[in-house]
Amino acid sequence: MHMRAQTPQPTFINTLMPVPAKLTTDQGSFTLSSSFTVAAPHFRDERLDAGIGRMLHRLEYQTGVPITKDIQKDAAGAALVVDVQGAGEAVQSIDEDESYSLHVTSSGVNLQAKTVVGALRGMETLLQLVQTDHAGYILPAVSIEDTPRFHWRGLMIDSGRHFEPVPVIERTLDGMAAVKLNVFHWHLSEDQGFRIESKLYPKLAGMGSDGLYYTQEQAKEVVAYARERGIRVVPEFDMPGHSVSWFVGYPDLASGPGPYTVRRVFGISDEAMDPTRDSTYKFLDGFIGEMSTIFPDPYFHIGGDETKGVQWKGNPRIVEFMQKHDMKDPAALQAYFNQRLLKILQKHHKYMIGWDEVLNPALPKDVIIQSWRGTESLAAGAKQGYQGILSAPYYLDAMKPAEQHYLADPLPADSDLTPQQQTLILGGEVCMWGEQLYERTIDSRIWPRTAAMAERFWSPENVRDVSDMYRRLDVMSVRLEAFGLTHLTQEDVGLRALTGTTDIDAMRVFASVLEPVSFHERYQGQHTSQLTPLDHLVDAVRPDPPSRYQMEVLVQAFLKNPAQDGRERQELANNFASWSKAAPDVQRQVSESPLLADAAGRAQQFADLAKIGSEAVKYLSGGNAAPAGWKQSSLAALDAAQKPQGLVRFTVLAPLHDLVNAVQEK
């Protein structure tokens, strides 16, 4: 570290994501140099050392400044002092202290935290503070006091419907740590696949996974990898429904006779575990005991969703059991199942967590309800005294813009919960269901949108500036690539595969204004099963590409004063011109690739949109009226472009509508 000569004060450019609870900027900055050194004068352990090592490595790659990885004891003379009070919990707890403070002055950086996890959070902030002045890399002088708003900030990955190899999981964990998420919820069993090795019941993965499963060693590696990054791993084994893959090897668990094969189609299945037989619980006792040796987290997710009881109602023995025990519907039988399951979990020192449907007054108040139904369902649980996690507005496969997810709050300002009830809202979880993706496309579905939700879960409730969020999200997106995440590269890969060539300049322009349709629209349009190849245009394009928000902003700015020959007018005109230029090549390439046949209509519409946009800007700029009928035909073309087609939709129709509507007609 060295003092800087008098230079102009660099502007602090805040690209932090999530935004810290408190930040004040000070005068000056700290200059990064190869004499940078780190001291950890008080507490140290392997996890902290490894975390510091990774941080230094990333700092080095981010700046090109070679930095020693040695960690010294003596704070004197160290550029960065990492002052940690203790290790934190042996198994990271739900209320682990994640707070930290970070102070940068021109003479050095001080990071203080009560726990190693807090220090890890602070180091992510430190890396995000790095900016350039013309001389090199600096950390602007700031004081940050940071602590999360919610304790539970999760991401769920469904490895059941499509298997995700360990490297995908690990780079996702890296990304999660970078945006301060702290729970990896691992959906490990589904109708379509049982994804973890059981030594007690080898036929679970042996017959229920097509050979695609995590060995116990790999699962332990993932748990360790997550812990190193301050992330808990909560496994989910969905029961009694969503469980066909269990029955392939162990048909006796089911409520019907079998035999069973791995289910290929998606949607709610009829099959369910048999809650009436003691052997089911004996099996689960053994299984949960075994899984507890792999997953140390005190929470165990039992799924519990979407069991409609079809197989139960079809089994006379089960019907008789229900009558005998005065259970009026499948929900009552499921409640019985959950109560017996709860005892098993308690025996193995686990708390139960389940989806909405598990909510039942018979369950104790230490059960956590994960709400896929919505804020109201979550609040209803809290009013009954149950802790809850919100997931409904955070479904990535809804293919919604980041801003919509961002503005959905687990605990909205207008919540009618009492302060006491509010404490039961633990946080939120982003959900990445696995029907319509696979290892090559999952990253672009998760990132960067998940970073916006991570901010919602961490930052103060009043951090809600969408424009500023998108500005920082763009920077965050680039940072995430350092982990090998493919969210920004996969689109090009997909376009090359679709066209069979490296010449994708035109297709890139086309793809830049497209995004995948929602899960439901695709599900209806393509009826994907697990075996459907995921290699169409819908798989290449990204949800909420930058074009959407940019075009919206540009058009609103332009419409304020269309007569002005400003930047917005020029950018809009350039945009539409680039579409027009690309359109013929797009149409040719689409016509040459059978894989792109379903995009032919969109390619034609793309040319139409380019023309409409150009004309609208021209009329509005010159203050000229359009010829009679132009508006009607343009709006009709926009309506046509709005209709479902090819499983992709345009991102720019709303602003184009605004443009067309602003034009005067003769």
Added chain:
Amino acid sequence: MHMRAQTPQPTFINTLMPVPAKLTTDQGSFTLSSSFTVAAPHFRDERLDAGIGRMLHRLEYQTGVPITKDIQKDAAGAALVVDVQGAGEAVQSIDEDESYSLHVTSSGVNLQAKTVVGALRGMETLLQLVQTDHAGYILPAVSIEDTPRFHWRGLMIDSGRHFEPVPVIERTLDGMAAVKLNVFHWHLSEDQGFRIESKLYPKLAGMGSDGLYYTQEQAKEVVAYARERGIRVVPEFDMPGHSVSWFVGYPDLASGPGPYTVRRVFGISDEAMDPTRDSTYKFLDGFIGEMSTIFPDPYFHIGGDETKGVQWKGNPRIVEFMQKHDMKDPAALQAYFNQRLLKILQKHHKYMIGWDEVLNPALPKDVIIQSWRGTESLAAGAKQGYQGILSAPYYLDAMKPAEQHYLADPLPADSDLTPQQQTLILGGEVCMWGEQLYERTIDSRIWPRTAAMAERFWSPENVRDVSDMYRRLDVMSVRLEAFGLTHLTQEDVGLRALTGTTDIDAMRVFASVLEPVSFHERYQGQHTSQLTPLDHLVDAVRPDPPSRYQMEVLVQAFLKNPAQDGRERQELANNFASWSKAAPDVQRQVSESPLLADAAGRAQQFADLAKIGSEAVKYLSGGNAAPAGWKQSSLAALDAAQKPQGLVRFTVLAPLHDLVNAVQEK
């Protein structure tokens, strides 16, 4: 499968790489449909089934046509019949039969091979045959009889200097199999790192790897993964030099007193194993025995390169030993070492393979010499009766164009070897040394250029059409992305990291005409050690980007008739215009990023080149003379752009020279 209606005969577009030994085209084509089925009527084993499964999965993703993975017994009615005679060798042998024949008619596809490996080769060809007509995906009717020209077609990866994680190795193996390479030469120990777990000598990786090593289980997984793809794995443990990492945990192996630390700087080290002590051989006996349980291949690479004997000459005890045994120089002592090592290898049923320096008449004729020195050195070995593999012209870090590698032949037409001696030339090996790359950049160094060399090793000697090679290489490059290889995406990732933004349109244009300088130029310019961050422009850009050959071809075509208003003139003009348009943004972004400071000169030169190119095309097109002095100043600018700077060089200077030289001056 179904018969096709009478449609125009599709043109057979040959994008096969490597080109088969014999190919004839027939009338008609086979149409791929979802009723596609496979039969293996004779031999089947797990490896064949898995290979067919992977092939079908890739076919499905390539075409979007869902295909059953069931393999039937009955050839009747099957679209594809895979007719294999037997498993092949239990451990794939150096002369494993890799031949196959592939016949496509309108009614089906027949693949015949003597071995599973042959069938794997044929399935890669089958996938490359898939092309489109306007109705869908077809296989054109062809008859292929294929067999490799050379038995040894390898790729070496140096995991010693920078560690490459298992997923990198595995996707590389996928790429190798796609271009029919059959030897993965794994350089596992270096001064800079010992990369495999030894249970017998745990301090090898324990102290010599910074924690970055392959567990035995992982290594076995890699060997199995390779075998599944018909690839042998030949491990290399470089000795007696290049071995500092061994000495960190076991200093007694060395010829000097120690203690030792992992060597960070590159280049030839002074340290070497002590060949005079029996304990050295005892250690190696144990170690090689242990490694033999992981690597079943009968060849064991002992390195043997670049031992200059500095440490030997500095140790009186060793000097005395040499004098006593009448060894006049370090080479004599190394020959002694190799002879003792050979006995150990023989004990473990291994043949020795080593770099040029191991060549010594005292060694038996079953030793293989891998030549890093060149064709002459290789021929010299053959004349002494030694089998050899050529590597000198196939060093990827020389950053040479694919065409240069491609035209270098292990056994040139003008070779003066006798037919008998020629049989000793086993083939070639591409070498990917690890000084100047890491897991994020290795793919773009290996691919696609390695595909061109794979063709050299497989295809008939007279397949030497550079233009056709580049045409097919571009297609192959896209195919390789399906394995997750990042050779085409990494440049963008690098540019985003360097600029900190997703706005890299201009930088892409800049990067498209740049490539990394050679290993030697970079080594001198940057003196990289293992700890140097590899995050500069040189790390982002790709060797031999398409711009190089394209510009060369374009300029030659244009210069034939500059007055003609043809495609070439227009494309050239567009090219230079796009450079001019990008140049100001490039200069701005370069000036804003300290990581790009070393590229400032290149950014300025880029603008100069754009101007020179535009002006030259303008003068030549119009038949106008340039103003006096234009040529001199333009050539001076080109010369300046030729000078070393920023570790990147322009790919387009030669054709620009031609353009400028063609201009007349007033």
